[in-house]
Amino acid sequence: MGAHHGQILRILRDEGPQSRAALARRSKLSATTLTHVTAHLLRDGSVLESETSGSIGVGRPAQAVRLVPDAHSVAGVHIGAGHVQVAITDLKAAPKATASFEFDVHGADPDRVVSDVAAMVMKLAAEVQIDTGKLLGIGVGVPGPVDFERRTALASINVGWRNVPIAGKLERAIRLPTVVEHNVTAMALAESCYGIGRQVPALLFVYLKTGLGAGLVVDGVPFRPGGHGAVELGHIQITPDGARCACGNRGCLETFLCEKALMAAAGVIGSAPADLMAGVEQNGPAWDTVIGHLTTALASAVNLLTPDLIVFGGYLGQAPESLFERLRADVPPRVMPHMREILKFERTSFGAQSGAIGGAAVALDHFFYSGALH
Ligand SMILES: [Zn+2]
Numbered sequence: 001m002g003a004h005h006g007q008i009l010r011i012l013r014d015e016g017p018q019s020r021a022a023l024a025r026r027s028k029l030s031a032t033t034l035t036h037v038t039a040h041l042l043r044d045g046s047v048l049e050s051e052t053s054g055s056i057g058v059g060r061p062a063q064a065v066r067l068v069p070d071a072h073s074v075a076g077v078h079i080g081a082g083h084v085q086v087a088i089t090d091l092k093a094a095p096k097a098t099a100s101f102e103f104d105v106h107g108a109d110p111d112r113v114v115s116d117v118a119a120m121v122m123k124l125a126a127e128v129q130i131d132t133g134k135l136l137g138i139g140v141g142v143p144g145p146v147d148f149e150r151r152t153a154l155a156s157i158n159v160g161w162r163n164v165p166i167a168g169k170l171e172r173a174i175r176l177p178t179v180v181e182h183n184v185t186a187m188a189l190a191e192s193c194y195g196i197g198r199q200v201p202a203l204l205f206v207y208l209k210t211g212l213g214a215g216l217v218v219d220g221v222p223f224r225p226g227g228h229g230a231v232e233l234g235h236i237q238i239t240p241d242g243a244r245c246a247c248g249n250r251g252c253l254e255t256f257l258c259e260k261a262l263m264a265a266a267g268v269i270g271s272a273p274a275d276l277m278a279g280v281e282q283n284g285p286a287w288d289t290v291i292g293h294l295t296t297a298l299a300s301a302v303n304l305l306t307p308d309l310i311v312f313g314g315y316l317g318q319a320p321e322s323l324f325e326r327l328r329a330d331v332p333p334r335v336m337p338h339m340r341e342i343l344k345f346e347r348t349s350f351g352a353q354s355g356a357i358g359g360a361a362v363a364l365d366h367f368f369y370s371g372a373l374h
Pocket residue numbers: 234235245246247248249252254
C-alpha cells in the first residue's frame with residue numbers, strides 16, 4: 001500500500017490541493033483504495049481536507065485534500081571536499097534551520113566527519129524544537145559515485161575516501177534511517193522537485209567548488225548509470241597533454257575549472273571568496289579559456305544527455321551574468337539542432353544551501369514520497 005500513499009503525496013506536492021474526485025482521476029486508484037489511503041494520510045497528519053474557496057454551486061461546498069508541509073521534517077546533509085552543510089527541512093524542502101562546518105580533507109577521518117554531522121543534526125533539531133527521533137530520516141549527498149543500495153560512498157577522490165559506508169555509520173551515530181546519494185545528483189533532484197526545474201523533463205546540475213561535478217534527473221528520477229549516479233562532466237578530457245587530474249588522466253575539464261586553478265587565475269591567495277568567478281572575469285584571457293572549455297564540455301554533455309535545463313551551483317551559481325550570456329550564445333550552435341531551442345541555463349534556486357537542500361530532497365524522496373512511512 002505504501003506506493004499508493006507515495007503516489008497521492010507526490011500528486012499533492014506537484015499539483016497542489018485536489019478534490020477526491022480529481023485525485024481519483026489523476027491517480028487511477030479505485031474509490032476503495034483512495035478512501036483507504038486518504039484516511040490513513042489524514043490520521044497521520046500528512047494531509048488535511050478543507051473547504052476550497054470555489055463552491056460547486058448547490059449542496060455541500062467542495063472539499064480539497066492538501067499536503068501539510070509542516071507535518072514532518074527531514075535532515076539534509078551535503079558533504080563536499082572539506083565542507084559540510086546541514087539543514088532541517090519540511091516536506092517541501094523549505095529549510096527550518098541550517099548550519100555548516102569545515103574539515104581538513106588531508107587525512108579526513110570519515111568517522112570524525114560523521115560524528116560531527118550527527119552532532120550538528122541534533123543541535124539543529126533542538127533549535128527548531130523537533131525531537132531528533134521524530135525526523136523521518138537523513139539524506140546525505142557525498143562527492144563521487146555511491147553504491148546501488150545508496151549506503152556507501154564508493155570513491156570520493158577529492159576527500160580521499162573509498163568504500164566508506166556513510167549510511168551505516170550515521171545510523172549508528174544518531175539512530176535515524178539514512179540514505180546516501182551522489183551530492184550533485186541530490187542537488188539536481190532538489191531543483192527538479194522543489195526548485196526551478198519543476199515541470200522540466202530532464203535537468204542537469206553542474207556544481208563547481210573544489211572540483212566540478214554534475215548530476216542528472218529525468219522525470220523526477222535520478223539518473224544512476226550502472227546504479228552509481230555521477231555524471232563525470234569534470235572528467236571530460238579537454239586537452240590530451242594537459243595537466244594531471246586527480247582522477248589520473250590528463251587535461252580534464254576539472255584541471256581548468258577547479259578552485260585551485262581559478263584562484264590562480266583570479267590572483268587570490270588564502271581562502272577563496274564565494275564570488276571567485278568575478279575575480280577570474282577580471283583576467284580576460286583566463287576568463288575566455290574557462291568559458292571556452294566549459295562550453296566544449298557542456299555541448300558534449302547536451303548531445304549525450306539531452307537536458308532541457310542546466311542549473312549551476314557553487315562558484316558557477318554565483319558567477320557574473322556575463323558567464324550566462326556567453327553560455328547562452330556559445331553552447332546552442334554546438335549542439336544538435338533540436339536541442340538549440342529547448343536548452344536553458346539558470347542559477348540554482350537554493351543559493352549556498354543547494355547541497356543541504358539536495359540531501360533533504362533525497363531523504364524526502366526515499367522516506368516520504370515513496371510512501372515508505374505509510
Ligand atoms: Zn579527471
